[in-house]
Amino acid sequence: QITLKEPGPTLVKPTQTLTLTCTFSGFSLSTSGEGVGWIRQPPGKALEWLALIYGDDDERYSPSLKSRLTITKDTSKNQVVLTMTNMDPVDTGTYYCAHHSSGWYGTAVDFWGQGTLVTVSS
Amino acid sequence: DIQMTQFPSSLSASVGDRVTITCRASESISRYLNWYQLKLGKAPKLLIYAASSLQSGVPSRFSGSGSGTDFTLTISGLQPEDFATYYCQQSYSALLTFGGGTNVDI
Numbered sequence: 001q002i003t004l005k006e007p008g009p010t011l012v013k014p015t016q017t018l019t020l021t022c023t024f025s026g027f028s029l030s031t032s033g034e035g036v037g038w039i040r041q042p043p044g045k046a047l048e049w050l051a052l053i054y055g056d057d058d059e060r061y062s063p064s065l066k067s068r069l070t071i072t073k074d075t076s077k078n079q080v081v082l083t084m085t086n087m088d089p090v091d092t093g094t095y096y097c098a099h100h101s102s103g104w105y106g107t108a109v110d111f112w113g114q115g116t117l118v119t120v121s122s
Numbered sequence: 123d124i125q126m127t128q129f130p131s132s133l134s135a136s137v138g139d140r141v142t143i144t145c146r147a148s149e150s151i152s153r154y155l156n157w158y159q160l161k162l163g164k165a166p167k168l169l170i171y172a173a174s175s176l177q178s179g180v181p182s183r184f185s186g187s188g189s190g191t192d193f194t195l196t197i198s199g200l201q202p203e204d205f206a207t208y209y210c211q212q213s214y215s216a217l218l219t220f221g222g223g224t225n226v227d228i
Contacts, residue, residue, distance in 0.1 A: 039220075047160075047209050047220040060216055063123060096166065105172035106154035106213030112165040 002026035004036070004097045006116035013122050018084040022097030022113065029075055032056040035100040036073065036080040039109070040118075042093035052100055052107075053080060087120045094118075124148055124212050128221035135226060141197040143224045145210035150190045154214040157186055157195045160207045160223075169208075170195065200226075 004024045012018050022036060029036060037052030037060075051071040052060040061069050070083040080097065095118050099111035125148035135141050145155065153173035160166045168177045170186035173193055183198045197204055205228060210221040 041160075046222045047158075047166075047211075049211075049218040049220060052218075060218075063217060098166075102213075105175065106156075107216075107218060108156045108168055108171040108177075108213065109158070109166075109211070109218075110168045110171075110177070112167075114163075114165050 002099055002111040004099060004111060004113040006095060006097045006113045009117045009119070011119050011121065012087050014088055014120060016087050018082075018087050018091070018118060020082045020084075020095055020097070020116070020118075022080045022082070024078050024080070024097070024099070027099065028055075029053075029073055029078070029080070030055040032058070033102045035102070035107075037098055037100050037109070038071070038082045039096045039098055039112075040091075040093045041096070041115075042090070045093070050084075050095075051082060054100075054102075089120045092118060092120045123217060124151060124215050124219055126210055126212055126219050126221035128208075128210055128224050130224060131222060132225040132227070134228060135200050136228065137200055137202055139200045141200055141204075141226060143195045143208055143210075143226075145188075145193045145195070145221050147191045147193075147212055147214075151212045151214035153189045154212055155186070155188065155193045156211045156213065157184075158209045158211065159204075160209065166209075197226075 035054040038050040094115040096115045097113040157170040
């Protein structure tokens, strides 16, 4: 059974750096067809895909946020960490950690965490 | 980036209705199209992958179709638990993108 868990609600100040750690179980992030990524949803807005790291260390980033994002993994701890620099109030929203599965069908986000609220405010 | 446009952005329906949601890609994405359901306070759920393949455990009243740039999600016989927001997502590009969402309410 695959589960992913984000940390509790986070409050960060503008210009600060956000660090989110996702802890997962039920799989080992060690193959090329399996990855863990982050997706966010600002209040009242649509889902926005942010970043993804595969078991073979291949990293993918949203082009519009690439300069601010870093995604890393610690396979021994079953954790994936997302870092986002220079936070702004428009970055407020729910951040989801999610398992990505890739194959003949492309890439599907087949397991999601419950999400965590990130608030950017001074 | 490949842009995904969904319509309508919202719709009102009743239990038992047949509901159709459309998703259009800014360029051809073959059949690399997935559909998700979001409910407040719950983890999002993958419904359909590869345009028409039903994810394990998803009721058969959900179906998907399409290829190229135009895709549809159909709910045949809307149930009370189906009132939610639905998103399409393309994976033709390695950089995934979602549609704007369709809110299905009463």
